[in-house]
Amino acid sequence: MTADKPIEESAEFTPQFNEQGLLPAIAQDAHTGQILMFAWMNRQSLDETIKTGFGTYYSRSRKKLWKKGEQSGHTQKVVQILTDCDQDTILLKVTVDAGQCHVGYHSCFYRALKPDSQNELDFIAQKSYDPAKTYKK
Amino acid sequence: MTADKPIEESAEFTPQFNEQGLLPAIAQDAHTGQILMFAWMNRQSLDETIKTGFGTYYSRSRKKLWKKGEQSGHTQKVVQILTDCDQDTILLKVTVDAGQCHVGYHSCFYRALKPDSQNELDFIAQKSYDPAKTYKK
Numbered sequence: 001m002t003a004d005k006p007i008e009e010s011a012e013f014t015p016q017f018n019e020q021g022l023l024p025a026i027a028q029d030a031h032t033g034q035i036l037m038f039a040w041m042n043r044q045s046l047d048e049t050i051k052t053g054f055g056t057y058y059s060r061s062r063k064k065l066w067k068k069g070e071q072s073g074h075t076q077k078v079v080q081i082l083t084d085c086d087q088d089t090i091l092l093k094v095t096v097d098a099g100q101c102h103v104g105y106h107s108c109f110y111r112a113l114k115p116d117s118q119n120e121l122d123f124i125a126q127k128s129y130d131p132a133k134t135y136k137k
Numbered sequence: 138m139t140a141d142k143p144i145e146e147s148a149e150f151t152p153q154f155n156e157q158g159l160l161p162a163i164a165q166d167a168h169t170g171q172i173l174m175f176a177w178m179n180r181q182s183l184d185e186t187i188k189t190g191f192g193t194y195y196s197r198s199r200k201k202l203w204k205k206g207e208q209s210g211h212t213q214k215v216v217q218i219l220t221d222c223d224q225d226t227i228l229l230k231v232t233v234d235a236g237q238c239h240v241g242y243h244s245c246f247y248r249a250l251k252p253d254s255q256n257e258l259d260f261i262a263q264k265s266y267d268p269a270k271t272y273k274k
Contacts, residue, residue: 013256033170038226084245089175108221119150
């Protein structure tokens with residue numbers, strides 16, 4: 001935060017990592033506007049994303065840095081890095097050339113709640129690749 | 138989770154709240170695809186969102202349910218509620234009739250990292266309303 005301006009009005013990028021040292025990060029297709037996935041970044045993954053131009057996250061389950069697509073080849077080329085008013089969330093606008101969800105869909109958001117239901121989901125997308133062929137066991 | 142299908146393939150909505158009882162929630166303009174804000178939901182706010190059709194969150198700072206726009210009038214009418222592969226994130230597609238960020242912008246994501254910079258932000262949007270007139274002190 002600059003001394004003279006609140007974080008919301010500042011042109012200084014001062015990301016506010018949470019108590020675990022993480023920031024929520026949203027990946028959005030730069031061309032279509034579709035939300036592709038939601039993940040987390042630590043300081044190192046944010047620095048790598050800025051330095052390399054490829055979406056890089058922190059895997060909380062594997063407890064390690066995770067360049068999206070390092071295994072599947074389905075990388076994210078960063079077009080723009082945005083932050084929100086209180087600088088505690090990151091939005092990556094990215095271009096991608098293949099499905100981004102490990103289940104086989106283009107986006108992780110492939111299900112929507114049925115209208116007038118509280119617990120039934122509609123599948124609103126088709127799989128765009130076969131994860132069994134993409135991910136080596 | 139259904140007994141016979143993993144959560145990624147299930148048509149049952151079984152949101153996976155984190156250890157604080159919260160889910161990350163992204164609000165996206167249903168018409169333009171613009172990301173408007175990022176916030177959190179607890180079980181009650183998700184239920185209210187489903188029941189009322191208006192984006193309702195949980196304010197971690199105020200420790201209370203928060204219907205977006207309850208003070209400013211800048212509500213979010215829910216068009217669709219999506220969840221991601223592991224059902225631990227919510228995406229609301231919403232229609233809005235006024236700026237959604239408390240700072241005065243349409244979206245909270247009004248700044249982007251300057252190309253080739255690690256710490257300088259560009260303001261990429263204009264304010265769409267005057268928060269001083271909207272929020273009563």
